[in-house]
Amino acid sequence: GAGVSQTPSNKVTEKGKYVELRCDPISGHTALYWYRQSLGQGPEFLIYFQGTGAADDSGLPNDRFFAVRPEGSVSTLKIQRTERGDSAVYLCASSLNRAPSYEQYFGPGTRLTVT
Amino acid sequence: AQRVTQPEKLLSVFKGAPVELKCNYSYSGSPELFWYVQYSRQRLQLLLRHISRESIKGFTADLNKGETSFHLKKPFAQEEDSAMYYCALKRDSSASKIIFGSGTRLSIRP
Numbered sequence: 001g002a003g004v005s006q007t008p009s010n011k012v013t014e015k016g017k018y019v020e021l022r023c024d025p026i027s028g029h030t031a032l033y034w035y036r037q038s039l040g041q042g043p044e045f046l047i048y049f050q051g052t053g054a055a056d057d058s059g060l061p062n063d064r065f066f067a068v069r070p071e072g073s074v075s076t077l078k079i080q081r082t083e084r085g086d087s088a089v090y091l092c093a094s095s096l097n098r099a100p101s102y103e104q105y106f107g108p109g110t111r112l113t114v115t
Numbered sequence: 116a117q118r119v120t121q122p123e124k125l126l127s128v129f130k131g132a133p134v135e136l137k138c139n140y141s142y143s144g145s146p147e148l149f150w151y152v153q154y155s156r157q158r159l160q161l162l163l164r165h166i167s168r169e170s171i172k173g174f175t176a177d178l179n180k181g182e183t184s185f186h187l188k189k190p191f192a193q194e195e196d197s198a199m200y201y202c203a204l205k206r207d208s209s210a211s212k213i214i215f216g217s218g219t220r221l222s223i224r225p
Contacts, residue, residue, distance in 0.1 A: 003158070035213075048211040056211055097211075
């Protein structure tokens, strides 16, 4: 079946602009995660949704970052007043989040470049 | 604090040689450990987890709680093993947050 999809695959924006990154999880997966991967680093957790609610947003770096999942499926990561340090690959993952399988399946990522 | 350390950014070995990718972690509890792999132009995917105690594509990893290590090993490297490998941990199997190491690029020379 279809895996996690993310759009756009690449996004170039100017410093100070607003961007939205979209994630379509695997159908039926109730849990959705966002990670950020900076150059030369491993993915870093940002936020986790269980259904429509953000169950853990402890990884969001500051209040410029916000994510929503209004219908419990598609999620949008929103970044306001982008800064050059926001440049990274943003990964989305989804899972069933119930025993025995909590495996997270990753999307291809969105490469964000802030100029 | 939870941390995963992969000391090697790049590991280059000849085809047929043994491979060992090092991983050390710091966590006070009993975490679940994983290896993820990302092949060129493909998405990040789970390779193996310590609780499964299985061999995947010839790779194995043993959790050593005394040394807080979870090294990935393969006795005979193949060219198709070339990829980025990330060691990772979760607080427990149901935890949401995965903590990743910085990754090791494995390059297999023909």
